[in-house]
């Protein structure tokens with residue numbers, strides 16, 4: 001157990017407050033009067049809803065060929081968002097956080113409709129906070145589908161994003177970064193939601209597509225650190241929110257060309273510095289996995305709590321309960337039912353089948369086109385690669401004997417490509433602590449139960 005100077009100061013203040021109360025109170029005073037003013041809250045999180053306005057078309061050959069290359073349940077996005085909102089409405093969450101990729105490809109009308117869902121949550125007294133993902137702003141791929149054509153539609157600028165989500169972060173902010181869509185809000189006394197925007201939308205037009213990778217500019221990094229210093233001075237509990245991972249979610253994620261763009265640039269330095277400035281929790285998305293990882297510095301600690309995509313099996317959402325004893329209880333639920341024709345299948349089976357078949361096709365494509373693997377080897381590797389992604393998406397990863405056998409065969413082959421593939425698969429299958437779906441984090445000590 002390590003204590004930062006912040007913790008020691010806090011303990012000292014609490015002890016001092018306790019002593020003052022002890023000496024000032026007579027025996028007739030209410031013994032149950034609260035000594036500790038730690039804030040509490042219930043926070044619901046769902047990520048990467050990739051909402052697609054149904055009026056932009058969800059049939060026809062152009063749409064069909066788009067979704068053939070996508071593992072997300074885009075056609076079902078309206079039904080899934082509706083289901084997530086109604087599930088969260090039935091909880092006692094008072095804060096709802098969505099860490100980006102709110103829309104399929106940044107279509108303005110998708111944003112407006114998604115904001116209407118946020119309004120439903122707010123009307124029920126739940127404070128909603130969003131940050132942009134790589135798909136959400138200035139996206140050159142914002143299109144509608146008509147027959148065999150994909151036709152451009154309006155996306156949004158960063159100013160329009162902040163206007164559409166004014167009530168879901170930007171107008172409620174107590175501070176906004178002039179250089180990005182980062183902000184701080186304090187929905188509950190003592191709790192800061194620190195939205196961090198690492199998206200590179202200013203480069204999208206030049207690239208001709210939305211840039212997947214994430215980077216904090218020097219200006220934004222400085223702005224975040226200044227806010228963290230204020231939070232420490234004022235003893236706020238900070239929930240960082242960012243679309244991109246602040247930590248690697250499996251070993252070598254930033255080194256593998258397939259997954260590098262899912263972790264923010266310079267993550268090792270930034271995560272250590274943010275942890276030492278008192279950020280113990282960051283809520284992320286982007287890689288579509290339920291995965292929690294931790295980092296320890298000599299001074300402090302940081303947990304990156306990634307939530308899977310609402311549109312990718314297991315279609316999860318999280319409920320996080322911050323208790324006044326400074327523990328954070330995290331549980332994970334999945335969408336069980338949607339208003340959509342699943343051909344008679346239970347929704348979870350339908351979503352699993354969709355991911356499995358989509359990943360098989362995608363894995364074969366990646367292996368043959370990006371790794372130059374021959375067709376026969378791709379047939380052997382694709383099911384294991386699919387299994388690796390599926391178990392990583394669910395979290396609390398497990399590996400079958402068949403997968404272990406293929407990894408052993410790759411290692412025995414011994415060539416550079418086989419060894420690279422074996423270590424990438426092993427990394428996806430292995431699950432560094434802590435648990436991914438159900439856990440309790442002590443925000444004072446960093447201990448996990």
Ligand SMILES: [Fe+2]
Pocket residue numbers: 048050101133286287288309
């Ligand atoms: Fe996403």
Ligand SMILES: [Fe+2]
Pocket residue numbers: 101133134135243285286287
């Ligand atoms: Fe993303």
